[in-house]
Amino acid sequence: MKKAQFFLILLLAAGAASNVFAEVPDAFTLAWTDFKFKNKDLLNVQSPDTLFQAKNDNTELDEQYLFAQTQAAEQTDSNQSTEEASALSGASEAARQSSNPLGGDFFILLNQIDNFAMQGDITDKTRWINNWAFQPVVPIPMEKTIGKHWIWVNRPTFNFVLNADLPDADNINPGLTPDGPPSGTRPPGDIPAGGVPFDSFSGFGDTIYFTLLGQSLPQQRWGGGDFVWAGGLTTIFPTASKDELGGGVYSVGPSGVLAFIGKKFIFGGLYQQWLSYAEGGNGSGANQNFSWLNMFYFLNFEDGWQVGGTPIITADWEADSDDRWTVPIGLGVYKTSLFGKMPIKLGAEMQWMPINPDTYGQEWNIRLTIAPIIPSLFK
Numbered sequence: 001m002k003k004a005q006f007f008l009i010l011l012l013a014a015g016a017a018s019n020v021f022a023e024v025p026d027a028f029t030l031a032w033t034d035f036k037f038k039n040k041d042l043l044n045v046q047s048p049d050t051l052f053q054a055k056n057d058n059t060e061l062d063e064q065y066l067f068a069q070t071q072a073a074e075q076t077d078s079n080q081s082t083e084e085a086s087a088l089s090g091a092s093e094a095a096r097q098s099s100n101p102l103g104g105d106f107f108i109l110l111n112q113i114d115n116f117a118m119q120g121d122i123t124d125k126t127r128w129i130n131n132w133a134f135q136p137v138v139p140i141p142m143e144k145t146i147g148k149h150w151i152w153v154n155r156p157t158f159n160f161v162l163n164a165d166l167p168d169a170d171n172i173n174p175g176l177t178p179d180g181p182p183s184g185t186r187p188p189g190d191i192p193a194g195g196v197p198f199d200s201f202s203g204f205g206d207t208i209y210f211t212l213l214g215q216s217l218p219q220q221r222w223g224g225g226d227f228v229w230a231g232g233l234t235t236i237f238p239t240a241s242k243d244e245l246g247g248g249v250y251s252v253g254p255s256g257v258l259a260f261i262g263k264k265f266i267f268g269g270l271y272q273q274w275l276s277y278a279e280g281g282n283g284s285g286a287n288q289n290f291s292w293l294n295m296f297y298f299l300n301f302e303d304g305w306q307v308g309g310t311p312i313i314t315a316d317w318e319a320d321s322d323d324r325w326t327v328p329i330g331l332g333v334y335k336t337s338l339f340g341k342m343p344i345k346l347g348a349e350m351q352w353m354p355i356n357p358d359t360y361g362q363e364w365n366i367r368l369t370i371a372p373i374i375p376s377l378f379k
Helices: 002-016 018-023 026-038 048-056 058-097
Strands: 106-119 127-141 150-167 198-204 207-219 225-237 247-262 265-283 289-300 305-309 312-316 325-339 342-355 361-375
Touching (some): 058 247, 058 289, 058 325, 207 247, 325 361
Antiparallel strands (some): 127 150, 150 198, 150 207, 207 225, 225 247, 247 265, 265 289, 289 312, 305 325, 312 325
């Protein structure tokens, strides 16, 4: 009988407090629901004695209820604090890992918008080339196939030329005849006052695809991080929609990367070399022999902040020595934030080219980056 009285007291106390159950934290609600289900038969007992006892003990039960509610609320607050701390830690780790050329347990949808200010001997004012590059970074773990820490990454790059101020090839040497320049016209190769005629172009550019196979090895030195090395192939496909926007050749060559992806700092270089082997698509069809060295360096801060740069050093080995090299220096700010559970990296970087082609080349660049990071389909 005492057991029945006890459980009926709980029932009546629950009825008295029913108007506040909607505000009870989830932990307490689940516990109460589980109790009612397991003891549903006992809770149906009705007796004047138990009603009288419930009235007398109502204050004590209210105190017990409030204590349970407080405990649940504190647990909820603790969980929220833990989740917030985890989110901040997750943003910082996502920022670090997204700087790894081999990627990680995720895909990166890299969007990079470059705004090149162009100068040179053939123009008397600043011209512009604006390019949007979309590069999905797709790493595939190879631990089961090759061994521990091995990763195979695939990185196609689709180029959308938003605007390109380029020399008008049809009018660079106007007035020329098969017998040579007529009287009053400039000789071939001479640059007129004010520069040569220019036109603006837009459309789809050539597509680059490169793949790397290597390892991301955990390290304890320098504050901890990963030592990354990999090698592979890189290719260019002549997919340009206009002659002015493409090379008109297929090219292939080696690619490789060495980097340290640390918790405090990041430093490395990604190298690609292209040699043309066949003509095709839109473009001049001229031989290609050029190199890219994509340097990247960052200092990592809390909450997903990074300060650093991603300049690309280029060498056109088919060009004259005065037009061969482009060497930029870059510095920018990047922030990785969690939108729900999805990290997104945003960045803005300024680049200056102290060494650039004399005839026509990049003088400076503003680079904008938007990179959603999504779960990998490969585990």
